[in-house]
Amino acid sequence: MSSASIPAAARDRASAAGSEYLLTIENARKEFPGVVALDDVSFRLRPGTVHALMGENGAGKSTLMKIIAGIYHPDRGELHLRGKPIQLKSPLDALENGIAMIHQELNLMPYMTVAENIWIRREPLNRFGLVDHTTMNKMTADLFRRLNINIHPQVQVRDLTVANRQMVEIAKAVSYESDVLIMDEPTSALTEREVSHLFTIIRDLKAQGKGIIYITHKMNELFEIADEFSVFRDGRYIGTHLSSDVTRDDIIRMMVGREITQMFPKEEVPIGDVVLSVKNLTLDGVFRDVxxxxxxxxxxxxxxxxxxxxxxxxxxxxxxxxxxxxxxEIHGKPVTISSPNVAIRHRMALLTEDRKETGCLLILDILENMQIAVLQQDYVSRGFVAEKGITSACTLMSETLRVKTPNLAQRIENLSGGNQQKVLIGRWLLTKPRILILDEPTRGIDVGAKAEIHRLVTELARDGVAVMMISSEMPEVLGMSDRILVMHEGHVTGILDRAEATQVKIMELASK
Incomplete structure (x- = not known):
């Protein structure tokens, strides 16, 4: 890698040598319309450590990280980097000062190659001033070799799995030789093997003196990889502790300000007749005989x-x-589901895996996002929308699900991940489904919001809704399910009753 491709801040570490902290923020405040996102928050990052950030969705974690990454500008507060005061005007400014952020919602360009994504704005040029693709691909291969990532530099990002896109994001951040790396839910789409690989990379970066800010909702990751953690609640700083000094329950109490005694409130409810029957379902090249x-x-x-x-x-x-x-078959009668509209008419609902790509309409407000599935069906007559009726229904649903927002006119992109998820669940509950398919319903949301969603799913089951819940989190699957269907490479490898299901049995079936 040429020295020109490394930011100046990454080449000059002299000022960091005498400072206990690599990065500090003091008394940061940030307000949005109707919401105080950060209220006099402070944070300190030591070199050569992983500092986890914990808190419910809406606690202020992402806002603080976006300030550190130059995306937001604080209304008040001071930022020091390597012992010196600094004002970051933009994400590019942050990168040039050795701060890189890996976002939970991936920001790669799908129609460009992996190499082009990694070196964008820093492409090596040949003597004619054109991009030297040969050198750029070699730089990418060298970077991947260093990180033990097995991805071809010339493949287009759109052809990668979500997990491999995450690895490209991580490699891109590392390529800046940054002192500070912010990782926002980096393992949300990774398998256990890939998580282990990521942790190896993180430990190598720690050994090089990098400071890593790690946002996660997964307690097991906190205790495995983090040296210390800070907790935020309702935009305020609660405290910082060494990971070795606390228990999982201590952290939960700090995060939510209350005890959570039952994360998986599974009830024994009467099981009725078959609502949905799937027989030998096949999608060529993807799955077979399900x-x-x-x-x-x-x-x-x-x-x-x-x-x-x-x-x-x-x-x-x-x-x-x-x-x-x-x-x-639905209620014993064969049906042909040719489109989502047909599925909705059969009182079926699907909460998709990816909130950003296939769930939220980010430029629209909460009301528009929530009403979209039911508007035409129940609230349009002779070409006129019953505005009062649909607004009242959405307001009641928002209150029932405890969506944290000043009003329904807020853009959904301004909500935390957990509150976005509640809006999407509310969208489908308004259709009064009898079959509810939930794909990763609690991915990337905090422990308090998870408990609320689990409680809601239990209530729906009590009301006779047939629920299909896809989850990568083993405790969630074991804690919430009456039966567990396990898949491997497009095949059903087994169906376990709740009483016989264990983590070991599920992993054996999942890796057959």
């Missing part, structure tokens, strides 16, 4: 490693990508 039933009041958990075909089955049932062959 068969199962779901009964009224039952929660069928679906487990399997990334790439097992779980989400593809859900999308085929809902008509997003209709199956090549096989049959679907």
């Amino acid at each position: 068969s199962f039933d779901i009964r009224a009041g039952e929660i069928l958990g679906v487990a399997g490693l990334v790439g097992s075909g779980r989400s593809n089955v859900a999308e085929a049932i809902f008509g997003v990508t209709p199956a090549s062959s096989g049959s679907i």
